[in-house]
Amino acid sequence: MKIILRYEISKSILFLIAFLFITGYSYPQIIFKTPLSPRNANYDISVKLNTKTKILDGNEILSWTNISKDNISELQFHLYLNAFKNSNSTFMKEASTGVSKRNENISTDDWGWIDVLSMKKLDGTDLTNNIKFIQPDDNNKDDQTVISVKLNKPLKPGKTIKLKIDFKAKLP
Structure with missing residues (x-):
């Protein structure tokens, strides 16, 4: 029982x-009835992956609204895959210190990267030539994980910019 x-x-x-x-x-x-943070960015991304080469061909439409009280004259983007672009990126340098030895036996075929091929406002204004790599954290000129894009005219508070970005990337 x-x-x-x-x-x-x-x-x-x-x-x-x-x-x-x-x-x-x-x-x-x-x-939560309202979001905890403002929803000021929207991404519509299309990507094709070649599974043999691990190459991505893609484009996106980015809509970004200036929620600050400042006029914004530049946009900054993180290109995270470029952390795996070479052994001198800040990430790889930090990963190779101490116990972790991530980049000891990496062949050039194993590196990852992302290239912004073009960046245009939807009105046709080409911003591609305004792209510059910056190193805001450590001034490591070999690190290409952050880009700055100067706008032709400042984006006023409350205004939205829409960009078409074409890119190619390689997964590590």
Whole structure:
């Protein structure tokens, strides 16, 4: 009798846990009616991946709204894949110190990178020649993980800029 009773209790507890999980009672019950941060950027990205070469060909439409009180004269972008572009990027230098030796045996075929091929406002204004690599953290000229793009005219508070960006990337 005890064995059957334990089995029935175990089955009941298991059913209750499954019911709570499936119906969402295990999820937080606080739902924010408004976002916790402003939604000032929107990305519409299209990418084709060559699985043999690990090359991405892509483009995106970026919409960005200036939520500050300042006129913005430049935009900055992180190009995270360029952390894997060479052994002298800030990330790879830091990864090769101490216990971690990530870049000891990397062949040139294993490096990753991203190139911005073109950047244009949707009105046709070409900003590609305004792209410059910057190193805001450590002045490491071999690090190409951040770019600055000078705008032809400042973006006023509350205004939105829409950019078409074409890029090519290689996954490490």
